Every structure is written in structure tokens, then in C-alpha cells.
Amino acid sequence: MVGYTVGNILKEGAAKLKGSGSPSPYLDAQVLLCHIASLSKVDIIVDRDKILEEDTSENFFRLIEERKAGKPIQYITGHQEFMGLDFYVNENVLIPRPDTEILVEKVLELLKNRDKPVIGDICTGTGAIAVSLAYYISDAFVYASDISDDALECCKRNIDRHGLGKRMKLLQGDLLGPLYEEGLEGKLDALVSNPPYISKNDMETLPISVRGFEPHLALYGGEEGLDFYIRILKDAARFLKKGGLLAFEIGYDQGCAVRKLIEDSGRFKDIMIVKDLAGLDRVVYCNMEE
Ligand SMILES: C[S@@+](CC[C@H](N)C(=O)[O-])C[C@H]1O[C@@H](n2cnc3c(N)ncnc32)[C@H](O)[C@@H]1O
CATH class of the missing domain: 3.40.50.150 (Vaccinia Virus protein VP39)
Incomplete structure (x- = not known):
């Protein structure tokens, strides 16, 4: 199975956060992806087609669930x-x-x-x-x-x-x-x-x-x-x-x-x-x- 690309995972992460009370779902998804994949903001803009490791995708969606439950993004990223x-x-x-x-x-x-x-x-x-x-x-x-x-x-x-x-x-x-x-x-x-x-x-x-x-x-x-x-x-x-x-x-x-x-x-x-x-x-x- 082909893994998620940066672009796809951001879209899906943001969609999961929509309606959960996060005022900025797409931005939150970006911050969480940068954090979990050790990527910079520029990396995720210019490398939208980069395919992510399965582990990275799983960890990303775990953090999305934490954020969905209301956990402040700062406590997730430290x-x-x-x-x-x-x-x-x-x-x-x-x-x-x-x-x-x-x-x-x-x-x-x-x-x-x-x-x-x-x-x-x-x-x-x-x-x-x-x-x-x-x-x-x-x-x-x-x-x-x-x-x-x-x-x-x-x-x-x-x-x-x-x-x-x-x-x-x-x-x-x-x-x-x-x-x-x-x-x-x-x-x-x-x-x-x-x-x-x-x-x-x-x-x-x-x-x-x-x-x-x-x-x-x-x-x-x-x-x-x-x-x-x-x-x-x-x-x-x-x-x-x-x-x-x-x-x-x-x-x-x-x-x-x-x-x-x-x-x-x-x-x-x-x-x-x-x-x-x-x-x-x-x-x-x-x-x-x-
Ligand atoms: C509103 S936070 C301020 C944190 C930080 N100074 C800031 O501005 O972001 C209040 C802090 O007071 C501490 N605190 C609560 N009761 C205290 C007490 N009786 N004596 C000293 N510190 C106390 C808490 O542990 C907490 O870290």
C-alpha cells in the first residue's frame, strides 16, 4: 500500500480536527506534522508529494486525536x-x-x-x-x-x-x-x-x-x-x-x-x-x- 503524502495527510488531519473546537485545524495539522516528522514549515510546503513512513503517519494521527480531545498544541509539541x-x-x-x-x-x-x-x-x-x-x-x-x-x-x-x-x-x-x-x-x-x-x-x-x-x-x-x-x-x-x-x-x-x-x-x-x-x-x- 502506498503511504500518505505530506499534502494528503495534512488535508485528512485538518478534516479530522474540523468541528472539534480547534480554531485553526489546518495550521494545527501542519504544526503536528512538522513536530512528529521533524520537518520544517518550508519542507511541508515545498515537499507536498513526499511519501511518509507508515510509523510517522500513525503517530501523526495519534497526535491529531489528542488535539481533537482539546489538548493544547503546546503540550503536544512541548x-x-x-x-x-x-x-x-x-x-x-x-x-x-x-x-x-x-x-x-x-x-x-x-x-x-x-x-x-x-x-x-x-x-x-x-x-x-x-x-x-x-x-x-x-x-x-x-x-x-x-x-x-x-x-x-x-x-x-x-x-x-x-x-x-x-x-x-x-x-x-x-x-x-x-x-x-x-x-x-x-x-x-x-x-x-x-x-x-x-x-x-x-x-x-x-x-x-x-x-x-x-x-x-x-x-x-x-x-x-x-x-x-x-x-x-x-x-x-x-x-x-x-x-x-x-x-x-x-x-x-x-x-x-x-x-x-x-x-x-x-x-x-x-x-x-x-x-x-x-x-x-x-x-x-x-x-x-x-
Ligand atoms: C498563572 S501561573 C504563571 C506562570 C508564569 N509566571 C507565566 O506568567 O506564564 C501561576 C504559577 O503560580 C504557582 N503557584 C500557585 N500557588 C503558589 C504559591 N502559593 N506560591 C508560589 N507559587 C504558586 C503555580 O504553580 C504556577 O506556576
Whole structure:
């Protein structure tokens, strides 16, 4: 029997994905074929008549079934691009989102004139924020912490992938606890975090690809989605130098609430909210009092 050609298998893969909830069936089929057959995007465009090994075709259709069941493509391929860098991802970590690049870009801008900034990223997951900051600020030292050992393992791979082991350190534990154990009180130029912030109501409306596959630990932020901000704000000021930067990613409707929490803490000034391209709240930042 003659095997599938690249062109035929892509058509059939995309047809199987149609109606399964994938917003881009043909693109998904292309990504999965490149992944399983170790082909580049160009290979599958110019080599449409290439006949595939039977094994490759079987494995391809196995991945198509996983995708059909709602599994995010990034968990299948193990890759997500973020800030122009390739990140390893698996089911123990949140897949880095383009929205989070707004936080990283703002922090890069605000730290532009600081010499050798010391940065803490809590709730680091893949390390998307921490690794990007260390990569783009060539004299920074970045501490990346998470409560999940599995997430830290993933973050370690990303630190190694980008050769940042000398300027980053992983810490394990609950929120600011590990920073305290590391003796970082009063030592940070910036404290950043994209903590879990989905409220109880919003959890129920998340698409299956998120609710069914991404870690609950990375998503749920308590009844109103604000639990982590409340807990972090209790102690954040202890770790920052005077004038130090505090920056959070926030949910689309949490700007006012998080601003109020920061005001109530009484330790920060110049509170700003940054919106995303859709005009929704995305980042809050402020400076520690001098
Ligand atoms: C929304 S994800 C953010 C991941 C990554 N920073 C990003 O922006 O893509 C939140 C992370 O917080 C971690 N986390 C949850 N509870 C925590 C806690 N009590 N202390 C520290 N990290 C926690 C989860 O394991 C998860 O990796």
C-alpha cells in the first residue's frame, strides 16, 4: 500500500480536527506534522508529494486525536514562543500567554536605567517572565520561585536552554517565603508576578483546553481571584529597595480592585494600570515609597 503524502495527510488531519473546537485545524495539522516528522514549515510546503513512513503517519494521527480531545498544541509539541524565545512547556505549567509579554515589556522599560538590577519573579511556572528578564537585561540577577517542584523542573530546562544559569536562581516555596529564607529582605530592585487570578465564576467559563488541561494550581485565585495579590501585598514591601518596582499581571477586570489593595497597603506610590490591545486591564505597577 502506498503511504500518505505530506499534502494528503495534512488535508485528512485538518478534516479530522474540523468541528472539534480547534480554531485553526489546518495550521494545527501542519504544526503536528512538522513536530512528529521533524520537518520544517518550508519542507511541508515545498515537499507536498513526499511519501511518509507508515510509523510517522500513525503517530501523526495519534497526535491529531489528542488535539481533537482539546489538548493544547503546546503540550503536544512541548514548545511555546514567548518574547521571541523558545520555551519548553509541559502539563505541569501554564502555557505562557502573549498578554504576559505586556508585563515583561513594561518591566524592561522601567528597569532600563538601573545597574545590575536584582529581580524576584514569584509564581514563575515555565519561567517565561524570569527567563525573559534575565535574557534581555544582560546584567540582571533574577530569582524565580514557585510552590510546584514540577514547575521548577520545567523552569530549570528553560534557564539552561537560554544559558542563564549564572544569573538566575530557583527557589521553591509558598509565595514570598523562599525569598525570606534566601535573605532577600530589602535587596530587590523589582518584584514581579503573574499569580493565579481566575475567580470562582470565571473558572467555570474557561474553555476546555484551559480548564481540562492546564494546572488548577496555576489558575485559581480564590472566590474573587484576588487571594494571591492580597497575600503578596502583605509582605512585598519588605523585599524591595526604596523606590523599587512592584509589577503584577492582573485579570481583565481586576485593575480597580488591585489598585485599591495596593493603596490600602500604604507602602507604594505612583500606581499605574496598563491595558492590553483590547482595552482590558492587564498590568498594575507601582513603586515602593522612598
Ligand atoms: C498563572 S501561573 C504563571 C506562570 C508564569 N509566571 C507565566 O506568567 O506564564 C501561576 C504559577 O503560580 C504557582 N503557584 C500557585 N500557588 C503558589 C504559591 N502559593 N506560591 C508560589 N507559587 C504558586 C503555580 O504553580 C504556577 O506556576
